[in-house]
Amino acid sequence: MGVLNNSLPDIGPVRAVDSAIGWGRKSSIWPMTFGIACCAIEMMAVYAATFDLDRFGAGVPRATPRQSDLIIVPGTVNAKMAVRVKRLYDQMSEPRYVIAMGACVCGGGPYVKWGYNTVKGVHKIIPVDIFVPGCPPRPEALMDGILKLREKVGRNQVFARQAQTAADMDGRYAAAK
Amino acid sequence: MNETDIHSKLAGAVVSGVGALDESAKDPFVVVDPGSLVPAVTFLKNDADCRMEMLNCVTAVEREDCIEVVYHLSSVTHRHSLTLKTRVERPAGGTHESWIPEVPSVAALYASADWHEREQWDLLGVRFTDHPDHRRILLPEEWIGHPLRKDYVYPHEHGGMPLDLDAVPLYERDEATPSEPAAPRPSGTPLVQPPNPNSDRPDAGGVAPADSDGDLRSIKPGSNDGGGH
Numbered sequence: 001m002g003v004l005n006n007s008l009p010d011i012g013p014v015r016a017v018d019s020a021i022g023w024g025r026k027s028s029i030w031p032m033t034f035g036i037a038c039c040a041i042e043m044m045a046v047y048a049a050t051f052d053l054d055r056f057g058a059g060v061p062r063a064t065p066r067q068s069d070l071i072i073v074p075g076t077v078n079a080k081m082a083v084r085v086k087r088l089y090d091q092m093s094e095p096r097y098v099i100a101m102g103a104c105v106c107g108g109g110p111y112v113k114w115g116y117n118t119v120k121g122v123h124k125i126i127p128v129d130i131f132v133p134g135c136p137p138r139p140e141a142l143m144d145g146i147l148k149l150r151e152k153v154g155r156n157q158v159f160a161r162q163a164q165t166a167a168d169m170d171g172r173y174a175a176a177k
Numbered sequence: 178m179n180e181t182d183i184h185s186k187l188a189g190a191v192v193s194g195v196g197a198l199d200e201s202a203k204d205p206f207v208v209v210d211p212g213s214l215v216p217a218v219t220f221l222k223n224d225a226d227c228r229m230e231m232l233n234c235v236t237a238v239e240r241e242d243c244i245e246v247v248y249h250l251s252s253v254t255h256r257h258s259l260t261l262k263t264r265v266e267r268p269a270g271g272t273h274e275s276w277i278p279e280v281p282s283v284a285a286l287y288a289s290a291d292w293h294e295r296e297q298w299d300l301l302g303v304r305f306t307d308h309p310d311h312r313r314i315l316l317p318e319e320w321i322g323h324p325l326r327k328d329y330v331y332p333h334e335h336g337g338m339p340l341d342l343d344a345v346p347l348y349e350r351d352e353a354t355p356s357e358p359a360a361p362r363p364s365g366t367p368l369v370q371p372p373n374p375n376s377d378r379p380d381a382g383g384v385a386p387a388d389s390d391g392d393l394r395s396i397k398p399g400s401n402d403g404g405g406h
Contacts, residue, residue: 124339167388
């Protein structure tokens with residue numbers, strides 16, 4: 001979208017175009033095929049038939065970061081893995097979103113004090129949109145995180161200027177729901 | 178056979194270096210000298226009455242006066258087991274940096290010992306002489322030090338990735354203004370990687386510490402020194 005990004009006034013027609021784009025984006029969040037540790041097992045359950053993430057358009061894990069919009073980081077990020085996580089995130093094209101799944105990824109978890117090798121939260125490396133705590137989180141919790149991310153993606157402003165006031169944001173929250 | 182019988186056979190067969198059976202522990206064990214370890218294990222494996230086909234695990238314990246390596250041997254044929262220990266005394270002032278205990282490898286007898294011994298090298302810094310592939314197994318190869326030693330000092334970062342709880346996230350660091358030069362590591366932090374005889378990789382550099390204050394977590398909040406690796 002280039003030069004027009006966040007440059008038009010925040011008025012009805014522009015907002016309508018933005019919400020159409022947001023609807024398209026939030027309805028086809030493609031996560032990356034990526035699992036680190038035990039949280040990945042719960043994540044696989046979310047993809048599978050019982051929980052069926054595809055109901056929300058997010059059930060098509062892509063095998064490459066270049067096609068994905070979302071990276072779910074499910075499991076302890078240690079020093080060896082952190083380099084790879086950073087590289088994968090850098091390879092994703094924008095807009096890109098990050099869900100930190102599980103206690104280790106949200107802040108170190110059980111390794112917070114004596115984990116000589118653990119990054120104390122993946123937000124030390126890449127910016128995180130949604131934190132899903134739990135050890136590991138139930139599949140419902142991850143789904144809730146993805147629904148929260150959908151809300152966030154849906155109210156993203158593409159062309160309109162960023163909201164300046166809280167009342168502005170409230171209006172956008174209501175429109176996104 | 179129970180442990181007593183196995184121990185009496187072992188003590189009769191291996192000439193020296195086999196200690197008494199300690200039955201006070203829930204799992205009775207025999208302490209053997211490092212020099213007698215390979216003959217003792219060879220005997221336990223090959224003797225028809227012992228027939229210890231399986232080496233369940235190799236682990237190590239750091240104590241104040243020694244590091245002991247523990248071998249759990251068991252026999253599927255005879256359904257008995259025995260715990261062997263071998264101890265390397267800590268020399269005076271033996272620290273993480275200055276002291277690497279050496280124990281003969283049993284990887285030639287048991288394939289399972291290969292990775293288990295590599296793990297003990299990686300985490301506790303026990304060198305197994307004559308090991309076929311003496312490398313780290315879990316941590317990155319360029320890692321410095323052996324984390325499960327009591328006097329290990331925690332790194333602030335590795336490969337550019339912050340490991341501190343209070344580290345500033347990478348994407349919030351101001352790249353435009355050059356940060357002040359990295360503070361020298363606290364005393365005791367530079368851990369010298371002991372040279373690996375089986376590796377042609379150049380040794381990791383490091384400065385010998387002036388003294389060791391024993392404070393494992395002497396990490397200043399917000400400090401982010403990138404050196405040391």
